[in-house]
Amino acid sequence: MRLLSKIDCPEDLRRLSRREIARVAAELRQELIEVGAAAGGHFAAGLGAVELTVALHYVFDTPRDRLVWDVGHQAYGHKALTGRRRELRRIKRSDGPSGFLRRAESPYDAFGAGHAGTSVSAALGIAEALRPNGDRRKVVAVIGDGGATAGMSFEAFNHAGHLGSDLRVVFNDNGMSIAPNVGGLTRTGAARSYFEALGLRYLGPVDGHDLGALVEAVEALRDAQGPAVLHARTRKGCGYPPAEADPYRWHATPPFDSVSGERPAADSAGAPSWTSAFADALLRIAARDPRVVVITAAMPDGTGIDRFAARHPQRAYDTGIAEQHAVTFAAGLATEGLRPVCAIYSTFLQRAFDQIVHDVALQELPVTFAMDRAGVVGPDGPTHHGVLDIAYLRMIPNLIVAAPRDENELQHQLATAVECGRPFAVRFPRGPVRGVPIDPDPKPLPIGRAELLREGGDVALVGLGKTVASVEEAAERLARRGISAAVVDARWVKPLDAELLAEVGRRCGCLVTVEDHALHAGFGSAVLEALAPLASEIPVRRLGLPDRFVEHGSIEEQWRKAGIDVASIVDAAELQLDAQPPCPPSRWRPPLRARGADA
């Protein structure tokens, strides 16, 4: 009988002896390997944090004491010890737990996580909130050396050193972000100097896999006065040899054979990913344009920049988890004639909103933002969707915002970005590309020109990026029902092709816009603005994400629930047609007009 199966909550753990918890740690590690093999997910970080997780729940009185994890990649073990062990095999599925931390999921998740570097700020807030009550409850944050490259963690440490709060931090130092960690602090290894300079007490370093030493060190941390950091050295992937040997590749994994360590080669079965198409396009463009340099914020693999860096090591930068710096750094590069491409997921670029406005757009510098994982991203859930980017970008003066409908268009939009010499953002989704033929040369497109992909007279369907494929499919289905739908690929959110939309809208009498993005302030909203002077002639129905956060699950589920899948588009188009007044209308609607008559 495994000890682990008797642990339904950390109370159960705390009743065990120190010898027994060593067994629990071993069993937990085995459990995580089995979960990873069966369900996939974030893997290597959790293995590295097994002893730490056990020690923290053993020493601290969770959930009375507040345990705040950073990011959440390493928290599967925490979930297993806090009543969610069985559910782990459904992790990230719509019927299972989140892949990250969520307050709504468990009282043991003292603070949600997903983006890196937030834990120290949150824990400091909690520590301050508890202080006036003379409360004895303790607060501990766990942050990796990767998360600590995020500027906000510095801000939090610096503030903690100023306040002198009873904040406890475990600095989980495994030398890795997702990829090997970067930064001067990693290079010097001078963690003690760093934390002490900011006014925190430094404890350690301790071997994060020596459970006995770790429990003692965590006890010392618990009993410290004022802000204190325990430096724990761990190995990502610890205890599973393939992951330990290549923790970068094993950061996250699809289900695998736990004995052999064999994994299905990613994407080998289906079409290549958008990420891979982006990497190809970038390599083609960079080969002919030496001004192109590339920046990733600690995601060389996820963004496809690793391949670029292998080919052009002098032209690729990994800033660490430092999106703010990455963007202003790019702006600096651009002032000297380079054409930097910031490859940052849509959700993480949120961190650099101010820098996009203040350092890039205001100065009209030719920086390109390549926003991978735009739209809903499926299993990673609400912290990771890229569904706000159109809204947070389209009001920025001087910025061009584009979205390609396929990988060939992506390469042309990227070429446009690099050659136009203006601030430029291009968003593309997670998942496989459409598999279209690729033109031999990426070439600049006319900026702001939409494309009429299909003629039609009853209703005009307007897609953007990934939704173009859906509206094309919807148009096919509508045709089978005798409805003639025009299809427009908007291509550019900004500048928007108001002329073409007006023309097609007039011809059809109505528009339906479809976006993989929030409805508020999104693409359809931009269409409403552009066509507002024609609103009485061209009713616009907008499909997109409603005003709530989208839970984790499959992308297909998320599209269906949001009503942006093909069936929903077909329904919306039919509804829109039904809503049209008959002719001649009592509420006036213009007759169909010849193309371009009054544009």
Add this chain to the structure above:
Amino acid sequence: MRLLSKIDCPEDLRRLSRREIARVAAELRQELIEVGAAAGGHFAAGLGAVELTVALHYVFDTPRDRLVWDVGHQAYGHKALTGRRRELRRIKRSDGPSGFLRRAESPYDAFGAGHAGTSVSAALGIAEALRPNGDRRKVVAVIGDGGATAGMSFEAFNHAGHLGSDLRVVFNDNGMSIAPNVGGLTRTGAARSYFEALGLRYLGPVDGHDLGALVEAVEALRDAQGPAVLHARTRKGCGYPPAEADPYRWHATPPFDSVSGERPAADSAGAPSWTSAFADALLRIAARDPRVVVITAAMPDGTGIDRFAARHPQRAYDTGIAEQHAVTFAAGLATEGLRPVCAIYSTFLQRAFDQIVHDVALQELPVTFAMDRAGVVGPDGPTHHGVLDIAYLRMIPNLIVAAPRDENELQHQLATAVECGRPFAVRFPRGPVRGVPIDPDPKPLPIGRAELLREGGDVALVGLGKTVASVEEAAERLARRGISAAVVDARWVKPLDAELLAEVGRRCGCLVTVEDHALHAGFGSAVLEALAPLASEIPVRRLGLPDRFVEHGSIEEQWRKAGIDVASIVDAAELQLDAQPPCPPSRWRPPLRARGADA
């Protein structure tokens, strides 16, 4: 004859002897005092940087060598030495230079500034761009100890230490942000440990007012290999006794008597400021609700939090220039039952966009964002306008967004924010309040309920926040011309009162929205979305800021140029009336683009 008058560019300075440049420094200080006395503006930081400015331009070969200032408060002396001495007396006026750094203004402004903490990132980008050419040009950033509390500066230092670039930084340490600086690093004074831990070479400290020593130290910095920081200790306000004695108060100043140091008491002549009304309201609410705590990011004076902190020192936090941390710290406070109010200017809250989404809204935590300086702010110009906030907030699920039309409404909206227990943002402008009577008790309002302020049947004018006063005035003028305009105070951007707007819009046949915010994705855009199903019945004309950055000048000029002043509203209402079809027309079609308004 002053030496200073012979210096039209730094070349002229570099022809002088070391003895002569000491004279230049003395004259420059006198010049800055005279400029401050005559024109006002940012003052004390520039006085503290006089010797530094002279030494940098003396030692470095500007503009070939790139000099990157942080923020810009301290750069008036730099402007004086780089051909803009005479223009300084018109600083921040529409016919004069910017109060900050601008690439478009001078080749000596290697990188624009306004928000703190950007200089090291930009300079690192420049250093990397110059490196492959074997370029001998040098790059130096100047950052204050205040700016260095911004997380992005840490990100940049950490990246510089990793890259080993030839980046030079002057750490201008005067112990001040605008207010006295905060942070563990300030408390420990361990600048050497901090920079060395991040992999930078540390030089200094040097007395930043000893020009001889400073020139030598800057020469050593110039000749350093790899990333290096020169620590210069300066005194804010140095050389002008009143400013030196109270550098906080003299951070910025209206014109003053340079001999006596007497300044007109701020705002004493006119109505109190919105900031002051906010501070009053907050004190009233906090007096009865012990859950209220307040957070400022290094702007206790600018946000009015200093008065709160004096009354409730245990309930007020200054995080330093650390908006990201401030927001997540607030979220942490909120998890334990507190009701934090983040008082951050609209423009600076841009830094924390991701944290608002990820840490506050997603977790539905009761954090209030009190966004002062919303709308155009006049003389501080494009880096400081708060004209994007509606757009970057209104697509965030769970967030309430409000704007009060007067100071009484402000206190009620704040009370609503604190009591409703939900994420809440309230925006209010720079400048004097309207001077309305204040109800004795701030009381919660019905969320999402707009207010019909004036009945009318011809056109409905919809204002929000500060523009409500303008639409009221416009309605008066229209009445004198025989046009009956209804006036609606929208009050809530989100949730928007679509019902009232539809009702009034139907009655009048059209709506005109007026916002002190970007047109793209802004308030009027939200109205279009809400009324899209009624678009054929209720044409909406939107007034707001066109899609370009708004230059510095007076707020009145900015409103007039944007077409949101009273006269423009009157014109727009009349145009809208002219454009209405008399009855369902057969051929009528509105222009594709509204004249001027939506362009």
